[in-house]
Amino acid sequence: MTDHFGYQGRVSVVTGAASGMGRALAEILVDLGASVYAIDRVEAPVEGITKAIVADLGDKSSIDAAFAELPKEIHSFFGVAGISGVHQSYLDTFTVNFIANKYITDTYLRDRVVERGSLTFVTSNGGLRWENPDIREELQPLIDPSGWDGLVSAASAFNDRFGGAVPGSLGYILSKRALNYWIATQVGPLADLKKIRINAILPAMTISGMIGEFAEMKGGMDAVEADLGPAGRLAESVDMARVLAFLGSDLAGYVSGAHLCVDFGMNAQQLAGLSPDRLSWTLASVLNRTPAA
Template identity: 70%
Template sequence: MSDYLGYADKVCVVTGAASGMGRALTEILVDFGAKVYAIDRVESPIPGVTRSIVANLGDKDSIDEVFAGLPDTIGAFFGVAGVAGVHNTFLETMTVNYIANKYITDTYLGDRLAEGGSITFVTSNGGLRWELPGLREELVPFTQTVGWAELVGVTEDFNAEFGGELPGFRGYILSKRALNLLVAEQAGPLAGLRKIRINAVLPAMTVSGMIGDFAEMRGGMDKLEESSIGPAGRLAEAVDMARVLTFLGSDLAGYVSGAHLSVDFGMNSLELAGLKPDRLRWTMRDALSAQPA
């Protein structure tokens, strides 16, 4: 049978590979015969990975050490790791969810991805409407800044505008929006580098390692389910996202780049069609300025 997905012996790098979507994705890639380098804060529990790498994606030196130990040529990179921000500072959340991915893209992926290679990031449905002019304008300083220290500086400056005490969950929304814009901006330049593809998966609320944090933020699991269950009649499972990630990184998606795939069983479409309220057409500055002092 033909290997339509093209994963046999392909070098794949997965961040956040020990749990949730990253674990489900790693299991699929191993099953398809890929050489998987599994990166997370703990050892990967998946049998068959080529190498499990313990790293801190909130630390530049740790990321540099990881890439020093990876193969020179990578077939597919999956940036899955992230934090909800409920128990993290604004800077910590922005660093893991955005700064690390921007730094990796700028510093390593352009040079290390194979001809026709792919980059796929997990962002979020919470990062929708990033393309609206006002929202995009707010995000440009993050996507146009290069260098770890400089990215940290832009993030700290944004935090300082609002007293330097922004909660981590604000960083979650901002980081996902910024990563969506980064995917759009990089589609052209990366295509010019050996036809590298870059895409984003925007998950709806998913049962994964962060579900408890999101439930805490919403005031309990009942309230989370009430606001998050759409036409599917259930919350998404990690494997639902892993299957989509597998497709976007595969040869079957060889002409797909710059795509933002909202994996939510039609929830976003209902909002775009005016059948449900559109809750995300606000800039972060507007939302923060509207808060009572």
């Protein structure tokens, strides 16, 4: 049987692998023959993985310690881990969702990912419209800095503009927009480096460990279930994991810079004017209308 996916005997690294999309992806990669290194805040309970590594992606030293346990050659990296911001601060949310991924890529993955390897990240449909010029302008100072300290300083400066009152929920949107924009900027440099591909999936609301927090943000599960879109159901973690496995595989060998909405057409309906577009605003425009706490 031909190994069309190309994971057999190759090294895959998955963050957020202890639950939800990350766990479902790790299980798929094991089935496809990959040597899977699973990173999360708790040990990933996935049978057949090569190694489970406990790390906090909000802590630079913890990230550095985790990569000291990883192989020098990585074929596919999946940045799945994230937090909702509902019960976390703005800076904690932005750090885990964006800063950690950029730091990991700049510090480790550029060197360790092999020729024609792949990077695939989970962003969010909450990060849509990142490509609008005014939104890109807002994001640029956040994605430009190099190094952990520079990125944290830039993120903190954004919060300081609004009296330190940016809520974690808006930090979630900002972090996912920043990740989407930054991914687009890395297509050329990574191709020039080693023909490495970089892509993202933008999930719709998904049944995972964070579903309760997202429901809280929306006003309860009734509000979530009232807006299921054309699919008529919430996505399952495995729905996202299957697409991640495809984008990181040889089957997607000519795909880079893709921001794939895994939402059963909800974004397409917005772009066609068939449903309201609720995301074409800058965070500054929202925060300038919101009194400081």
